[in-house]
């Protein structure tokens with residue numbers, strides 16, 4: 158049977174697909190079985206230089222295309238993605254590992270993000286000022302900032318690439334995209350949809366290869382006027398430092414380590430079910446993932462029992478199987494990280510309620526894991542876990558739990574479960590996080606900005622703010638009389 162996975166993976170530069178011929182290659186692995194499914198060409202110095210030339214060359218025409226015409230092209234891209242969704246979802250599952258239904262869900266959010274940005278691009282309004290004299294018009298315009306370098310990780314490659322591409326293109330910017338080498342084909346297919354929809358040659362380019370080489374060349378180039386990155390704090394810090402040396406604006410969406418505070422006035426089983434669902438989504442490889450569970454001492458035993466039983470019953474397997482609820486980790490680094498977090502916590506006295514081990518010898522499967530009696534010094538309580546390991550801790554008082562929840566240097570998302578209004582309001586006020594879920598878990602939304610606090614990021618993605626990040630304000634003072 159012919160595989161749906163593309164037989165050739167390619168860079169895209171100046172409107173031309175550039176395959177492996179004459180380039181070195183890197184392997185793409187199916188995380189469900191560890192087998193190679195593709196060979197990805199590595200960009201050469203010449204490819205990077207050509208991408209810079211082409212993104213600069215395409216900028217004048219694309220930035221002067223009206224927002225209404227750009228809207229039509231972007232909406233056509235969204236429609237093509239919808240038409241091709243079954244193929245795209247399969248490709249995403251084969252290279253990322255997530256269950257097919259989750260890949261379909263990610264594509265829904267891709268489409269929503271593109272449609273939102275297409276519309277929002279038409280609202281890049283300026284302002285008119287009361288003039289300093291009768292014959293003057295004084296106003297500001299929003300102008301696209303220039304060619305953009307966008308870097309996307311492997312955990313939600315379709316959604317994160319689509320949001321960056323759509324916001325930049327809708328604002329009138331041209332783009333060089335550096336997708337993840339782990340999940341290249343889904344990004345290639347997204348780009349194909351934009352190109353088939355009418356995005357002109359050079360306006361959207363794709364480079365794969367050695368990430369540090371590509372980012373250094375792009376950020377240092379005078380062509381690139383804006384950098385957008387999603388990934389780890391360590392790499393984000395590196396890229397932001399380089400960008401600051403060239404005085405270039407950045408948008409950084411980095412890690413999270415979300416506390417979940419469960420008070421003693423809730424339906425314990427119901428809350429445990431919601432927590433298990435969101436914690437093990439994408440095998441815990443989500444920056445918004447709930448990753449530190451603080452449960453009131455009065456309900457902790459019952460909560461832990463329910464949570465561990467539900468975690469244990471999750472069907473873990475190949476994302477291509479229709480009954481799979483949790484797929485493998487995406488790569489060997491995450492598998493080793495999961496093993497190391499559990500081992501570190503165990504050595505410091507933690508109890509493994511369920512899981513704790515790799516499943517099988519093929520692929521990167523790790524059992525949904527629940528830890529209790531976790532020492533505060535354990536690495537899993539300060540480093541972003543990004544794996545299916547859930548530490549459950551007890552608390553006694555509100556002030557104590559807020560202090561513990563705020564003790565890490567990440568401030569992306571946070572969650573609390575309570576039926577007392579004043580507790581909910583106090584939590585939302587005192588928690589140090591950009592995103593607060595009270596009695597529910599909500600993934601990011603196209604029309605809502607998220608701006609990570611502390612080390613979790615710089616600038617916003619999503620909402621009008623997400624587009625504004627690709628715009629620059631120009632002031633014009635015009636004398637309306639002959640001179």
Ligand SMILES: NC(=O)C1=CN([C@@H]2O[C@H](COP(=O)(O)OP(=O)(O)OC[C@H]3O[C@@H](n4cnc5c(N)ncnc54)[C@H](O)[C@@H]3O)[C@@H](O)[C@H]2O)C=CC1
Nearest residue numbers: 308309310337368369372388389392410411412444541543
């Ligand atoms: N915010 C998020 O959604 C993500 C957070 N992470 C965090 O990063 C940790 C490590 O995961 P990794 O995949 O090893 O993360 P990483 O930060 O090393 O890689 C993430 C992405 O950045 C790219 N990258 C790496 N070095 C780069 C460089 N010098 N220049 C440009 N791009 C570069 C990679 O190709 C990848 O696509 C995870 O445990 C998690 O904490 C990882 C992926 C996504």
Ligand SMILES: O=Cc1ccc(S(=O)(=O)O)cc1
Nearest residue numbers: 313387410443444445600601
């Ligand atoms: O930055 C990574 C990222 C952002 C959002 C989401 S989701 O909204 O929770 O799906 C996942 C990853």
